Amino acid sequence: MTATDNLRLLKDIDEPGLHTLEVYERRGGYSAMRRALTELEPDDVIALITDSDVRGRGGAGFAMGKKAGFIPKGDMDKYLVCNADESEPGAFKDRVLIQKNPHRLIEGCIIASQAIAANKAFIYIRGEYVHQSDILEAAVAEAYAKGYLGTDILGVGFDLDLVVHRGAGAYICGEETGLLDSLEGKRGNPRLKPPFPANAGLFQGPTLLNNVETLCNVPLVIEMGVEAYRELGSEQSKGTKVVSVSGNVRRPGNYEVPLGTTVREIIYGLAGGPPEGREIKCYFPGGSSAPVLTGDEALDLTYDFETMAQAGSMLGSGSIIVVDDSQPLVPLALRLAEFYRHESCGKCVPCREGTNWTVKMLERIDSGEATPMDFELLAQVQTNILGNCLCVLGDSMAMPIGSMLEKFRAEFERHAAEARARNDAALVEKSAPELAAAPSIGPM
Amino acid sequence: MAERNGHANGSVRAKHPLVADRLVGLDHQIASGKPSVAAGWDLPADLDKDPAVIPQLADVRVPPELLAEIEYRMSLYPDPRSAVLPALKIAQVHHGYLSTLAMLQVAAVMKVTPAYLSSIASFYDMLHEESEGRHYVYVCTSVSCHLTNAKRVYEAIVEAADKLGLGDTDIREFECLGACDMQPMASVDGRYVGPLAPSDAPELVLALREGRVPLPGRGLDDADHMPAGAGDPPPQEDAP
Numbered sequence: 192m193t194a195t196d197n198l199r200l201l202k203d204i205d206e207p208g209l210h211t212l213e214v215y216e217r218r219g220g221y222s223a224m225r226r227a228l229t230e231l232e233p234d235d236v237i238a239l240i241t242d243s244d245v246r247g248r249g250g251a252g253f254a255m256g257k258k259a260g261f262i263p264k265g266d267m268d269k270y271l272v273c274n275a276d277e278s279e280p281g282a283f284k285d286r287v288l289i290q291k292n293p294h295r296l297i298e299g300c301i302i303a304s305q306a307i308a309a310n311k312a313f314i315y316i317r318g319e320y321v322h323q324s325d326i327l328e329a330a331v332a333e334a335y336a337k338g339y340l341g342t343d344i345l346g347v348g349f350d351l352d353l354v355v356h357r358g359a360g361a362y363i364c365g366e367e368t369g370l371l372d373s374l375e376g377k378r379g380n381p382r383l384k385p386p387f388p389a390n391a392g393l394f395q396g397p398t399l400l401n402n403v404e405t406l407c408n409v410p411l412v413i414e415m416g417v418e419a420y421r422e423l424g425s426e427q428s429k430g431t432k433v434v435s436v437s438g439n440v441r442r443p444g445n446y447e448v449p450l451g452t453t454v455r456e457i458i459y460g461l462a463g464g465p466p467e468g469r470e471i472k473c474y475f476p477g478g479s480s481a482p483v484l485t486g487d488e489a490l491d492l493t494y495d496f497e498t499m500a501q502a503g504s505m506l507g508s509g510s511i512i513v514v515d516d517s518q519p520l521v522p523l524a525l526r527l528a529e530f531y532r533h534e535s536c537g538k539c540v541p542c543r544e545g546t547n548w549t550v551k552m553l554e555r556i557d558s559g560e561a562t563p564m565d566f567e568l569l570a571q572v573q574t575n576i577l578g579n580c581l582c583v584l585g586d587s588m589a590m591p592i593g594s595m596l597e598k599f600r601a602e603f604e605r606h607a608a609e610a611r612a613r614n615d616a617a618l619v620e621k622s623a624p625e626l627a628a629a630p631s632i633g634p635m
Numbered sequence: 636m637a638e639r640n641g642h643a644n645g646s647v648r649a650k651h652p653l654v655a656d657r658l659v660g661l662d663h664q665i666a667s668g669k670p671s672v673a674a675g676w677d678l679p680a681d682l683d684k685d686p687a688v689i690p691q692l693a694d695v696r697v698p699p700e701l702l703a704e705i706e707y708r709m710s711l712y713p714d715p716r717s718a719v720l721p722a723l724k725i726a727q728v729h730h731g732y733l734s735t736l737a738m739l740q741v742a743a744v745m746k747v748t749p750a751y752l753s754s755i756a757s758f759y760d761m762l763h764e765e766s767e768g769r770h771y772v773y774v775c776t777s778v779s780c781h782l783t784n785a786k787r788v789y790e791a792i793v794e795a796a797d798k799l800g801l802g803d804t805d806i807r808e809f810e811c812l813g814a815c816d817m818q819p820m821a822s823v824d825g826r827y828v829g830p831l832a833p834s835d836a837p838e839l840v841l842a843l844r845e846g847r848v849p850l851p852g853r854g855l856d857d858a859d860h861m862p863a864g865a866g867d868p869p870p871q872e873d874a875p
Contacts, residue, residue, distance in 0.1 A: 277813050278810070278811060278813065279811065280777040280778040280811035282813065282815075283816060285813075286813045286814065290855075290856075317813070318759075318761045319761070319773070319809075319812050319822060319825075320813065321824075322825060322826065322856050352711075354712070356717075356720070356721070357721065357724070358720065358759075359720050359723070359759035359761040359762050360759050361758060361759050361760060373720070374717055375714065375716065375717055376718065376719035376720065376755070377719075377755070379758065379759075394713055435815060438778070438783075439782055439783070443779070443816045443817075475778075479777075510815075512778055512782070512815075514782060518782060522781075523778070526781045530777055530810055530811075533810060536758075
């Protein structure tokens, strides 16, 4: 089996004009939507998704069928929201899916909306994706013109309005309840859960919230059928995953692999491995929020939800960031912590203060002003953030920083000691002329 | 003290001056017309004053195209207030930044107080209540780009902009822009370019100053740009 046989979402992704309705339909697009709307009952669609074990591709890996099953039945305003606020450092898979094949996402939104009986759907796309939003909006306009969106779609009496909502640069709006608040025209502060969005989400109505890649998988399931979909993947993680590989690798990019492929195959086989003469020091398996994995055995792990969790990390959004042995870890940890400090919404104290103080302590370590106590304190702050906030933004910093400190404690201490020695030497050099000029103090 | 007041050389103190330094700098900031605190911050609050009110559309002259666009966005949502972000963005494009007048106009159309809009605008990175320039260059210096020397690309661009006198442009470090396959990269008015090397900076700045498209052929949406999943190796430079 060659690598291209495994491609589903990225199959022929570079075909010119795939982002237009004409080319997408010529390739069999919107047939899954036709089938779902005309032949299948909404419950059948949810059953299909549940049986094929489509798991959320946005980070948590929650079963999509189960999530859709939580949406209450009945005659109320329900909503479908697609989370395209991909802002995690290292993640860029949704960007490619939207830019190259927006109709696949729209088709997924239509099928999912019909399955939960939602008449309003929103795609919340991050504000930085200007070009991608333009493409998506053009595709939505095409779908409206063709009658795939709007009133009485395909004559089955199903109405759906799809709105592309552009964010304005806030990582926290990728958190599901933060996203809902932002979509309601408020600051993107996460909400207290429960109630979960499935019960009281957007405008307090039942809301199904899914990631771009998850919704792109929905038409696939209907096109391929449960059996064929489950064929690829590992024991518990079914299907393929678009993996974004970046950092110190020769060929950074998006690669689609069946879940359960080894990490070595992804980093060395597909992404070309680290630059000439370098070794891998550690890697983030699931974007910058995932605890780092290190050592040779970590490369032989299979890339799926369970194995990554067992190894003490997570698959997250499926973004591998490779760090090679030329990279000092303290500046990296500092850059990481600065990101979370900047993006913390400030609602919960452990996150707001924890990210701030983590940056300050890392700056002290970096500049050689750290005391031995700082290392303990730094580790302690990370444990005190974990699980103590409304959302996981603080945890997303505490996990990687905590794991880096735990696994590379010696390097952190060495970095601080070296910086201190440099400072001392500079001070001695600076004050040498003064000392020489000072009148010598005689014996007492 | 010399170290404490050291210029922006990436030193800890330069980025986060001590409180005393900040206060000393305050007079200078106010004199320069760009204070970091609101005017009147040290005066007691006037408790007799009326609370902020929602400006009436009849009292505020809103350009018709702005009015039409905001009203259209408001019609798309079950609750018109959802259109706050799009409306602020439209006003920002119209006025260059979210000036007091821009806020007043949006507030009048959307029937919210300007203070509410200000609370939103200050939350999001891409909304500006102060004039930052009509163009922007966001240089990603987040994790993956950090690993490929993005900091030096940023410094080179700032240096080139200073040297060549590029005005009306907001050049800043930005968090992950979601294009790590072209690391290190930058977003120039929404157009992603990369991979960048520090040596690209003068050409990029020059193109911006002359109103050309910078680095043709190296934008993400350019026809001949690398396809997904088959990126070229990033330019390797000596580690600092």
